[in-house]
Amino acid sequence: MPGPVRLAIAAVAIAGSIGCGSSPITQARIEQAIAPTFANLVHAQVKWLGLPPMAASDFAVRASCRKLMAGSNSGSGEWACTLVWLGPDRQPLRDSFDLFVTTDGCYTATASGESLGGPTLRATDGSHVRNLLYAFDGCFDTT
């Protein structure tokens, strides 16, 4: 067998071992990615606004996501997530996000209601800061 053909077969074999089958974009992976990311962003937002600091784990974020296409709950495309979390005053809050997830495991989440405010927020010192929770990007491992 000629050398380059052997090399090509070896390359396909290596690549084939990397993985195949159903989509790695799953409900569980999206929920496990967006919940801690949202908690970290709330932590950073509290700091930017000049409010008393809180640990990301204090927000106790739980995510519930579903794909916006009947008959499928995996794969890239449009998803909707509901996040239940504890606000700075320990009151339970509920927010919804529209997600667009790409095949490489990256997503853009956009708040679907007004409860989290607009694109910018006013900090305690009067300055305007970006609302990190209004729209954010994230990625997760698909391998």
Added chain:
Amino acid sequence: MTLRSLSAVAAVIDVECAKLAAQIKVRLLLAVCAAAPFVFAVVMRIQSSVPSDTLFGRAIKESGFAVPLVVLGFAALWAFPVLTSVVGGDIFSAEDRYGTWKTVLTRSRSRAEVFAGKVLTAIGFSCIAVAVLALSSVASGVLVIGPQPLVDLTGVLVPPSQALIRVVLAWASVLPPALGFTALAVVLSVATKSSAAGIGLPVVAGLTMQLYTFVDGPEMVRQLMITSAFGAWHGLLSEPPYYRPLVHGALVSAAYVVVCLAIAYRMLRRRDIGG
């Protein structure tokens, strides 16, 4: 490989570098790599809108470290296939275009030495082009926007020193697929004897692979696309970081390099140049 062969390859590299240095397109390309990120950063600072459809685009006015990551995202789509093919896709076919193969091969250099010298020159240029774009992107971000902390892809606020290290590693991670594209350009340059095909076809292949990633097709096929390796850096900007896409990307890139160069060498060795 003997010392004499190494010296012969070094001589070929010297000649190829001198030829490259005399080409306006090569100088122009490196100048664009050095200047474009500064223009981009200044425009971002002046205008009110941000490139929110790109990772880190929303953060571009808050942290200078977002600039090299936005540039990295754009470059993966459009620039890397061009940057890495412009020399590799022309370095062999130029000898066909000018009819200089007989002159080159009647010198005291074997085909293997000429092949190795030309390939190493093409690889070297690709590395330099990526490095210039990386350095310019980081410098433009830090100088024009500022070295503020960066919010990563998992919402964690990363301090400037850590952000700089991760940005540099992210840029380093695109070198394997960049070399894969260079090898693809080399084999097309040898096979078609045409610089237009050697430079153009890898760019078309890159765009086709990018288009495939928009489709929810089999994951194995997506991972076989060398362009997927251009996005393997996402794991470096996450907390905790994940590295498996980097390993997969490096393996796929290495396979492209080995297969393409083996085929190119075989074709060059068997070619009837004496006429």
